[in-house]
Amino acid sequence: MQALDIKLLRDFRRLWAQALAIALVLGCGVAIFLTSFGMYRALEDTRAAYYERNRFADVFAETRRAPISLVPEIAAIPGVAGVETRVVGTVVLDIPGRVQTAVGRVISLPDDGLPQLNRPILRAGTLPDPAATGQIAVNEPFATAHGFVPGDVISANLNGQKRPLTITGTFLSPEFIYTIGPGQLMPDNEGFAILWMPQRAAAAAFDMTGAFNGISLKLTRNADTAEVIDRLDDLLRPYGGFGAYGRDIQLSNSFIDAEIEQLRNMAMILPPVFFAISAFLVNMVLGRIVALERSEIGLMKAIGYSNWEVCLHYLMLAGLVALAGIALGWAAGSWLSHALAVLYADFFDFPFLIYRVSYDVYAISAVIALVAAGLGAVRAALAAASLSPAVAMAPPAPPRYSRSLFDRALGALRLSQPAMMVARAILRWPVRSGLTVLGLALAVAVMVAATFFDDALDKIVDGAFYQSNRQDAILMFSQDQPVSVLEEVRRLPGVLAVEGQLYLAADLHHGHLSKKIAIEARPPGTDLARVVDAQGRVVVPPPDAIVLADRLAVQLGVGPGDRIEVEFLGGRRETHSLPVAALVTQYFGLGAYMEFDTANRLFRQAPQVSSVNIALDTRAEAALHARLKDMPGLAGTIMMTETRRSFQDTIAENVVIMTTVYATIAVLITIGVAYNGARVQLSERARELASLRILGFTRSEVSVILMGETMLLALLAQPMGWGLGWAISWAMTAGFTSDLYAVPLVLRPATFARASLVVLGASLIAVLLVRRRLDRLDLVAVMKTRE
Amino acid sequence: MDRPIFRTEGVTKVYDTGGARVHALAGVDLDLFGGELAVLLGPSGSGKSTLLNILGGLDHATTGRVWFRELELTGLGDRGLTRYRRNHVGFVFQFYNLVPSLSARENVQLVTDVAPNPMAPAEALALVGLSHRLDHFPAEMSGGEQQRVAIARAIAKRPEVLLCDEPTGALDSKTGVQVLEALNDINDRFGTTTVVITHNAAIRKMAHRVVRFQDGRITGVEENATRVAPHEIAW
Structure with a gap:
């Protein structure tokens, strides 16, 4: 080995603590890159491979009832490469x-x-x-959740008749990578099933x-x-x-899109x-x-x-530090991606x-x-290269301290000599001091951004579950159903209060902008489910007008007082022009609200409801479910209490993981910056x-x-x-906003205080x-060394 | 001592340190011959180190010309000077300038790794009487030993010239003499042109020629009719 290489290795060994502090920060970057970019690509x-192999469709549509004879016309649309029709429906499962009841989505x-x-894969049976x-x-996850094997039997309420259904096999489908039932916030494989039923049976049932x-349509490559x-x-x-x-709107696909987008942003x-912090630390050391x-x-x-x-x-000394960081980052990144893969598998x-991160x-x-x-x-390597040998052999000139404006200010403060030394050193190397401040500020920001999420989710949950949707x-x-169904529901066991709700599929247009959504309309005086604005005020849509979620209004480019065209879908496709009465801030979905009578009148129907919200006496829950399993015309139930609990549990778990990860990151950054900063100072000032x-x-x-x-x-x-931290949190809220949900910017003083405590504490440990x-400084030896 | 190995013509060196311009060399004409041991004598700041740096290719002259044999050093760029140092020159410094993280053998190897026709590091260390200290680190050796490692490092490339800047400056008289003997020995044995800078007048007695410096100029050159062996020198 060359003598210079031996020197290199010995220097590296001598600097191990500083090298490690830098390598940890660099390793964090490598690990997060590996996990986020690697998983982004893997996902x-x-x-893409799944969609390709199983011919995932490009366009989807549902109707009330269309004749099979329409298919040739659809196939003739330019750009259509394949057409698949089917019968779909929703049933209550026993x-x-x-x-409790479960909900089944039937597909023929x-x-x-x-x-x-959308070719399913036969997994068993x-x-x-x-x-x-x-x-x-x-679907296989449903079978796994209940331990079903081929031959097991469940019951379904098909068009008012309860019928036994024998499971012959299990499927996985590209349509249901993320399987989420109606009204659910996250997958519930016990309570929601996909049932593939032979065409004849499904047609008869529905x-x-x-x-x-x-x-479903498959399009040619260049189709519009x-x-x-x-x-x-x-x-x-x-x-x-x-x-x-x-x-883009297909439910399973849009959830994966959101996850991929999140990984990409990360x-x-x-x-x-x-x-950047690693580069700065390498530069300083x-x-x-x-x-x-x-x-x-x-x-x-x-x-x-x-x-x-x-x-x-x-450069090679820095290279060795980088190699250590890469090794740490690869190890941590491999572990993290594995953990993420396990999480995704759920x-x-x-x-x-x-799910393997590829070698490239x-x-x-x-x-x-x-x-x-x-x-x-x-910079340091070039400085070494450009140092003239004759100059290098002579001792360096002492740093030029001079009296500046700052010094006069410092003088006026009448600081003690040690305080003066501290202040002068900071001012003497303003770039280094500035970058140190920036590095530590980033650590604080990371902590703020991590904890902010917790508070934001609290606000979302409060808004969605305790202010707006309070039904059980x-x-x-x-x-x-006609409104008379409310009386029927009221007679069910344990039901304390009943409120109807109507959903009308519509295409909203404003100029060239349009958006397909479901308009919600509730009879006057409803209290279980309400529209609540950001200030906590209940918003009641006035007659002959529409109220929009603010994110929907942005997408349509409208504000209060503007008129939009409402094209009703699914029945008589009539278009009405309505003024936007108000905007409301909402974090889930893209809501649009109308007065109940207005909706029915515009849709030209006797008052009807699509679903019923109920308040429950929980003691009678079992009796209620027993009756619901046989109730004709019922497509499904959503137990809000359970939805709330599972959502909060999952979030609480994620928040703990996220906060731990980010706090670790913040501590590593802090130690990397503070330790190296103090170490370099000690080296520079040992004599002093x-x-x-x-x-x-x-x-x-x-x-x-x-x-x-x-x-x-x-x-x-x-x-x-x-x-x-505020800026990063703000960027995160912008990055997370999609049609599915939005994240509010909630920053509490406690969030800032916690971030500061962690970073100041870690700094103190580093300097200690x-x-x-x-x-342990040897006074005599230090004074003897030639600086 | 036939033809000059170094020749300088009107060499000046001006340092521009902020406001004041310092004339370190104010026109030096000097010939140094093959195989000779020359002592450059003068007080601190007289310009002798500056001249040595220029002869060694560590520094550029402000004006004037310098030749090493037929090679004009003053016409060389950075790359040319590096090649010149690598192939022809050995340096010995007052503060030894050993790399603390390398052992004696490895410090010598630093040179043999890049020189075209070097001797083995152990051989060079044997020449300065340090065969028993091959694997010791600088911190484990006395000043005299460290300086002899530095000499071994300088001669391991079999240089044509050996430039020594106050080689005994940081040593006591006894160890200083050991170092001078090593230098004298190399000069005798290999005919290496050796230039020793000192402000210690006692050392002049071992030289073939003594060049006196004052205020950036040569004030006199004298030849020693009879040289004194280093062990007879004391200060």
Whole structure:
């Protein structure tokens, strides 16, 4: 081995603590990049492969009832490569051993086996017999949740008749990677099932013989999706079309889109922060090493090493730090991606796992880490390279302190000499002090942004569950019911209060902008489910007007007082022009609200309801469910109490994980910055501090100077950290906003206080570690060394 | 001592330190010959170190010309000077300038790694009488030993010139003499042109020639008719 390489390795070993502090920060960047970018690609690739192999459709639509004879016309739409029609419906399930009802989504299977589009994968058992009436295949997660195997039997209320259904096999489908039932906030595999039923049986159950009510289209590569959707809507309009949509609105797909988008944002935002901090730390530490090794650099050049060789020597020292960071990052990243893959396995149902982060992502992360360390090292390495040998052999000139405006200000403060030394040192190296402050501020910001999420979710839950939707359960019907159904529901066991609610599918237009949504209308005086604005006031839509969620209004480009066109879908497709009465801030979904009588009148129907909200006496819950399992026309139930609990449980768990991860990150950043900062100061000031000791200063007096600088910078970093934390939180709320949900910006004083405590505490620990070195300082040896 | 190995013509060196311009060399004309041991004598700040740095290719002259044999050093760029130092020059410094993280052998190896035709590090260390200290680190050796490691490092590349800047400056008389003997020995044995800078007048007695410096100029050159062996020198 070359002598210079031996020096390199020994230097690296000597600097292990500082190298480790940097490597941990760099490793964080590598690990997060590996996890977020790696999983982003893995998820996207897995999904793309699944969609490709199983021919996931491009356009979807549902109607009330359309004749099969319409299919050739649909197939003739330019750009359509394949058409698959089916019968779909929602049923209430009675599962042996389960008190509550469950909801089943029925999808018909063609006579000749598996459909050509959205092809499910048979995971166990066999396909149902096309001629049988009591056979079904179910989605695998549902079977697993209940321990069902082929041959087991469940009951379903099909068109008012309770019928036993034998499970012949289990499926996974590209349509249901994220399987979420109506009204649910997250997958509930026990309470929601997908049932694949032979075409004939499904048609008989839903009165669809010779007809279909669901259709999927595969498009050619260059097809114009929007154009196809318009043409399909035109064809389905006479048959009660509810409006066609593309993959972007398909529920399962849009949830995965949101997750992929989140991973992508994370890969774009967080790792650069870590790489930048690492570069700064490398810059600071290497700059000091080059200053210390000034005469060795001169010697290397005198001996005949070229500038490039000297430069490379120091770059390689940074390279070693980067390698340590890469190794740590790869280990942590592999573990994190594995943990994330396990988490995804709970939420997403893929038939195969490409959950392995590919090797090129590992390679990319290593290259980025090396470049970051290299960029940090380049200034010091170039300084070493450009140092003239003759100059290098002479001792460096002392740093130029001069009386500046600041000094006069400091003088006026009548600071003690140690305080003056601290203040002057900070002002003497303003860039380094500034970057240290910035680094520590980022640590504060990371903490703020992590804890902010907790508070934001609290606000969402409060708004959605305790202000707006206060019902204990929702009963949904397969078809809209006359208001007399309310009386029927009121007679069910345990029901304390009953309120109806009407949903009308509509396409809202404003200029060239349009959005398909479900308009909600509730009879006057409803109290269980209400529209509540950001200030907690109940909003009641006035007659002949519409109230919109603010995010929906933004998408349509309207404000209060503007008029929008409301095109009703699913029945007579009439369009009405309505003024926007008010906007409300909402965090779930894109709501639009109308007065009950207005909605029925515009839709030209006698007053009807789509679902009923109820308040329950929980003691009678079992009796209620027993009756619901046999209730005709019921499509499903949502138990809000359970939804609330599972949502809060999941969130509480996630919040603990997230807060731990981010607090660790914040501590690592803080220690990396504060430890190296104090360490470099000790190195620069060893002589000065030793002189003070010789002059009679005590150890603690001397360490105040050393610790004072770092702690003062840490204090200065707090306000900036709060500001940055606010900005990052704001960016996160913007990044998380989708049609599905929005995150409010909620920042409490406690959030800032906690972030500051963590960062100041970690800074203190870091400087105390350095203080131990100061205590062991050999006064005589230090004074002898030639600076 | 036939033809000059170094030749300088009107060399000046001006340092511009902020406001004041310091004339470190104010026109130096000097020939140094192959195989000779020359002592440059003068007080601190007389310009002798500056001249040595220029001869060694560590620094550029402000004006004037310098030749090493036929090679004009003043015409060389950074890359050319590096090659010149690597191939032809050995340095010994007052503060030894050993790399603390490398052992004696590894410090010498630092040179043999890049020189075209070096001797083995152990051989160079044997020449300065340090065969028994090969794997010791600088912190484990006395000042005299450290300086002899530095000499071993300088001669390991078999240089044509050995430039020594106050090689005994940080040593006591006894260890200083040991170092001078090592230098004298190398000069005798390999005919290496050796230039020793000192402000210690006693050392002049071991030289072939003595060049006196004052205020950036040469004030006199004298030849020693009879040289004194280093062990007879004391200060």
